[in-house]
Amino acid sequence: MLVHSIFFYFFSVIAIFSSLMVITSRNTVNSVFFLILDFISVGCLFIMVGAEFLGMIILIVYVGAVAVLFLFVVMMLNVAEQKQSWFIGKKSTHIPTGLIVSVLILLELLVVVGGWKYKDSIMSSSTLELSNISNTHQLGLVMYTDYILYFQMAGVILLLSMIGAILLTFRQRKGVKKQSYFNQISRNPSSSIELQEVETNKGVKIDD
Amino acid sequence: MLNNLNILLPEIFLTLSIFSVLMIGVFIKESFNLIFNLSSAIILFTIAIILNSSNETEKIFLDSFTRDSFSNFFKILILIASLFVLNTSKVFIIDNKIGKFEYPIIILLSILGMFFMVSSNDIILFYLGLELQSLSLYILASIDRDNLRSSESGIKYFVLSALSSGLLLYGCSLLYGFTGSTNFDLIADQLIQDNTGAVFAMVFVLVGLAFKVSAVPFHMWTPDVYEGAPTSITSYFAVVPKVAGLAVLIKFMFIPFSNILSEWQLIIIFISIASMILGAVAAIIQKNIKRLLAYSSIGHVGYALAGVATGVISGYESSIIYISIYVVMNIGAFSCLYLLKKDGEYRENIADLSGLSKKQPLLAISFLIILFSLAGIPPLAGFFAKFYVFTAVIEQKMYALAIIGLLTTVISAFYYLRIIKIIYFDDSAISFDPVKNSVAKLSVLISCAILITFFLFPAILNNVVDALFIN
Numbered sequence: 001m002l003v004h005s006i007f008f009y010f011f012s013v014i015a016i017f018s019s020l021m022v023i024t025s026r027n028t029v030n031s032v033f034f035l036i037l038d039f040i041s042v043g044c045l046f047i048m049v050g051a052e053f054l055g056m057i058i059l060i061v062y063v064g065a066v067a068v069l070f071l072f073v074v075m076m077l078n079v080a081e082q083k084q085s086w087f088i089g090k091k092s093t094h095i096p097t098g099l100i101v102s103v104l105i106l107l108e109l110l111v112v113v114g115g116w117k118y119k120d121s122i123m124s125s126s127t128l129e130l131s132n133i134s135n136t137h138q139l140g141l142v143m144y145t146d147y148i149l150y151f152q153m154a155g156v157i158l159l160l161s162m163i164g165a166i167l168l169t170f171r172q173r174k175g176v177k178k179q180s181y182f183n184q185i186s187r188n189p190s191s192s193i194e195l196q197e198v199e200t201n202k203g204v205k206i207d208d
Numbered sequence: 209m210l211n212n213l214n215i216l217l218p219e220i221f222l223t224l225s226i227f228s229v230l231m232i233g234v235f236i237k238e239s240f241n242l243i244f245n246l247s248s249a250i251i252l253f254t255i256a257i258i259l260n261s262s263n264e265t266e267k268i269f270l271d272s273f274t275r276d277s278f279s280n281f282f283k284i285l286i287l288i289a290s291l292f293v294l295n296t297s298k299v300f301i302i303d304n305k306i307g308k309f310e311y312p313i314i315i316l317l318s319i320l321g322m323f324f325m326v327s328s329n330d331i332i333l334f335y336l337g338l339e340l341q342s343l344s345l346y347i348l349a350s351i352d353r354d355n356l357r358s359s360e361s362g363i364k365y366f367v368l369s370a371l372s373s374g375l376l377l378y379g380c381s382l383l384y385g386f387t388g389s390t391n392f393d394l395i396a397d398q399l400i401q402d403n404t405g406a407v408f409a410m411v412f413v414l415v416g417l418a419f420k421v422s423a424v425p426f427h428m429w430t431p432d433v434y435e436g437a438p439t440s441i442t443s444y445f446a447v448v449p450k451v452a453g454l455a456v457l458i459k460f461m462f463i464p465f466s467n468i469l470s471e472w473q474l475i476i477i478f479i480s481i482a483s484m485i486l487g488a489v490a491a492i493i494q495k496n497i498k499r500l501l502a503y504s505s506i507g508h509v510g511y512a513l514a515g516v517a518t519g520v521i522s523g524y525e526s527s528i529i530y531i532s533i534y535v536v537m538n539i540g541a542f543s544c545l546y547l548l549k550k551d552g553e554y555r556e557n558i559a560d561l562s563g564l565s566k567k568q569p570l571l572a573i574s575f576l577i578i579l580f581s582l583a584g585i586p587p588l589a590g591f592f593a594k595f596y597v598f599t600a601v602i603e604q605k606m607y608a609l610a611i612i613g614l615l616t617t618v619i620s621a622f623y624y625l626r627i628i629k630i631i632y633f634d635d636s637a638i639s640f641d642p643v644k645n646s647v648a649k650l651s652v653l654i655s656c657a658i659l660i661t662f663f664l665f666p667a668i669l670n671n672v673v674d675a676l677f678i679n
Binding site: 116146148149150152153154156157160161162163166168181 | 230320351
């Protein structure tokens with residue numbers, strides 16, 4: 001139990017620290033790296049409470065795809081060294097708006113926590129049967145049997161979005177000369193060299 | 209479970225054939241024509257499969273997918289409408305150089321989405337179907353990607369529709385939270401007036417659905433998208449998703465929300481009245497036919513919703529009849545647009561129609577019939593559509609709704625008649641070139657024939673629709 005607590009506090013501290021660094025770091029690329037660290041530690045926390053599938057999904061989807069995509073965007077847009085004009089320099093209008101939004105979110109959180117803390121009926125109503133099968137196994141058992149229709153339809157939706165992305169953005173450039181290895185290798189002097197008599201003052205038309 | 213899989217046969221056939229034609233399109237160059245004809249054949253085959261399947265209610269996959277007469281009817285309506293919309297617009301597509309082989313494939317995918325929408329008996333399946341359909345429509349709206357207005361309409365539709373999908377999903381999650389199930393039947397048991405949270409969720413679901421059928425006050429996208437998208441896409445937008453949207457709306461009212469009639473009735477009445485009024489008033493000043501048809505479709509959705517607002521089966525039936533006749537009228541109206549070509553360009557301005565009767569009397573008389581029917585003038589089918597709806601409304605003693613509906617009918621008759629006046633009594637401005645689009649001519653002919661002769665055999669449609677709600 002002690003080891004469990006130690007690990008819990010270890011990951012939690014890292015998660016809180018890195019999420020703070022995400023918003024305070026001056027370098028945007030560093031921010032994204034801290035975001036990745038945050039995702040990883042949250043994923044570890046999920047694994048610790050027994051939701052190993054969720055933890056792995058966070059690792060694969062958020063770290064593997066989303067955060068790396070962020071990183072690419074940040075690097076391509078060249079906003080790495082953004083000036084932190086929020087706190088330094090001229091008066092900004094972001095802070096009051098931000099304060100209002102954060103107070104609202106805090107209130108919402110209080111409501112949520114309050115509702116959960118002082119309403120014991122929710123906790124007692126949970127009738128989940130715990131079994132020895134792991135989460136991933138259980139998901140696999142229903143994903144390909146009872147919920148196969150939803151699963152396949154999600155696949156069709158992804159296929160459609162792929163077709164749409166290609167249809168709306170793919171452009172065939174005209175007039176591009178591509179290298180053709182086979183044609184290059186199979187050339188021989190007789191097919192590629194042409195002898196011409198050059199008339200004076202007229203010249204020859206080379207290539208068109 | 210495997211032997212029950214034939215319940216899903218139309219969907220499985222459609223999916224597999226979409227994948228096959230996609231592969232054909234990828235590997236064969238310049239294959240628009242081939243894919244287009246194959247897609248029409250697929251639609252015909254799917255109609256045959258559905259006609260051959262039984263109409264008995266059967267459910268599969270934890271009761272999330274239903275096959276019954278209701279879903280079969282709407283599937284066939286969707287397929288026939290898509291078949292006409294696709295084939296009438298083929299010449300237009302090629303003329304406007306948007307003939308990419310993905311075009312019919314995306315249409316087929318949206319049909320697949322609508323199939324799942326009308327067959328769903330579960331929030332998750334419904335939402336997945338809706339997303340499949342909406343995603344196809346975003347792509348279709350911006351398919352003419354080098355045209356600024358087409359891209360604009362795609363972006364506009366995407367942003368607004370994604371927002372409404374978000375609201376809908378929020379409603380669905382609340383519905384799940386407060387009733388403890390995603391299944392329509394189980395939700396219906398739990399959804400009673402005391403369950404305030406679930407009633408709250410119902411409002412969000414209604415907002416999302418109203419957006420999808422473009423009912424006021426969630427109609428803002430309709431005129432811009434209709435005007436900006438290529439006409440072939442606009443005609444699809446105006447006809448097919450409306451059918452699926454209304455089917456799902458009726459399904460939601462009939463199954464999960466059946467116990468809270470008094471809660472949603474007022475909302476639907478408001479949406480219906482607002483759509484009827486806006487559809488009638490805003491269309492008066494329009495100069496573009498596509499924009500005018502957009503406002504007219506908003507108005508027509510209002511009338512169809514008036515039938516839903518009654519909350520009784522006869523009301524739902526009247527609104528199903530209404531939407532079926534609306535499909536016929538709109539296919540005819542858009543087919544006429546495909547025949548208005550001048551100097552290689554399709555004209556969309558109402559002023560261009562002036563004096564059409566002298567140059568092309570046949571086209572002019574078809575326009576006359578379709579517009580009279582849209583206005584609801586007897587003995588055309590449009591009149592009977594409105595007649596059934598208002599009969600159902602008056603039977604429920606909702607006189608205010610009926611009176612407002614009739615008044616807006618009169619107002620909207622003004623702008624339909626204005627077009628007829630321009631066609632018949634104004635001096636001719638331009639003479640249109642002859643268009644070689646025999647399918648469009650045929651479909652104008654068919655829809656006019658149906659609109660004129662409907663009053664002789666109204667029982668055919670009535671009997672079919674009457675059978676939908678017998679379980």
